[in-house]
Amino acid sequence: MERKLYEASMSGDVTTLMELLEEDPVLLNRVTTSFEFENPLGIAAMCGHVEFAVRILRRKPELATQADQKGLRPLHLAAQGYNVSMVKVLIEENPDVCSLTDQNGRTPLHLAAMRDGTEIMKILIQKQPKAIQMLSEYRSETILHLCVKHNCLDALKLLVDELRKQHINKESIYLISEDNKESISVNSKDGDGNTILHLAVARRNIMMIKYLLNSDTGVEQNAINNKGFTAMDVLIKSDQRELKDMETQDILREAGVLQSDFIQQLVGSHHDDQKPHGRPKYEISETIQKYKFDAKYDAWLKENKNTLMVVSSLIATMAFQGALNPPGGVWQETKELPTVRPFSLTYPSPSPPPRPPNDASDIVYAGSAVMSHEHVYAYLAYMIFISLGFCASMSVILLLLSGFRFSRKLVGRFFVRLLIAVLWSAVTFMTIAYLHALQAFMPTRGWGLETHDYQNTEVVVSIISEVFAFALLGWIGLLGLIIFVHIIRSTLWLLVHIIPSTLWLRRKLRILKKRDGES
Structure with missing residues (x-):
């Protein structure tokens, strides 16, 4: 009978359950004992x-509190799933089961949080x-620690919001658990003294770190x-190195997370012969704010340097290819060509020169640019501007690789903005070179115009030149x-930062001079 009941519970066969209970009314009592x-x-x-x-609950409600060999009640098992209706049924029968723990000291709410079951968590918290507030017996972990360990960000957000609601004084959620042992908070520590930020950093959980910071x-x-x-020490002093370490370190540094050695320097050493006095709190706060500013400046400088390196490398590559492979290609062999009227769309002549004799010829050499023979002025302008763009971009690359480090933030920002201005000029040179190359290849034949029809040709050239000029x-x-x-x-920026600082410095100097005069 017990085997049939077990099989019926596995398949959810209600008919078989009712038949078994009719045959043996005390079947559930035997299962309980x-x-x-x-x-x-x-x-x-x-x-x-x-x-x-x-x-089953109608016949034997006591089964709702019966635990298995691991200390799990039916509500524990239901909380690990995603069946909200099952959780509601069990809670309505006996709400006190929400506080019962398994052999690891975990309540159904703990297990639901470990599965990121936010809907079930809302029901359990409401009941x-x-x-x-209950701690897990394993390392005295709070439910927040379990959320971080099992990568349950939605559950963590729900619990943090709920903790805010439960505290009458809203700021009490920010207190460390040692000061408020009866209530957990986001700063509560486990048996190893780790907060949830320590655990998130140890697991390189970028999304959870960003949420916490x-x-x-x-x-x-x-x-x-x-x-x-x-948390910074946990990352830097870890034996395992991962690809996310650099990104995690940047996030922590920007948020103002320090190493323990740096904090000890701020608050003073506790191993002096005299009584440790440390620095005032406002000085420590100012130092941490300065550290955050330095971290933001380093991140800004790194981002701009990477962008400048990519853009300058791209421009240098374009200019290099454009110089070695000019528009129109190069002559493949040395040969003689009939001399024709040098025609340039860039600098049209007001009147056509006399045509040369038919027996005159020009010699073109293998490897020389076709554009230099057909459009001399456009080719010269193209090569000049493309060379300027190449030199400007290469100079930016050289300065970025020079390894200059600036202790003063103002000088560093000026250096980066100077490189940006150089890249502006490089982009401008490449644009002008493109326009000259495009002018040289605008067709003058194919519109019913012949090269000897100088008047119509100059009208077309004038229109094209105006378009490119605009x-x-x-x-x-x-x-x-x-x-x-x-x-x-x-x-x-100068009005907001530099001038007030200068006025403040002058005022300080006047006060010091006045004090010296009085003394």
């Missing part, structure tokens, strides 16, 4: 058979809000564990607008 077979209600809860569980969670950025490590003026206007905007930004 026997250790040979598992709890049929727990099996049904694990498999999600809601109707089967309802029929038993104090279950959030960039949102209004109130996490203590420089908390120290039992080994004396901050394009060049438009480009120069856009460049001028960008320069004007940057001048305005620089002026405003």
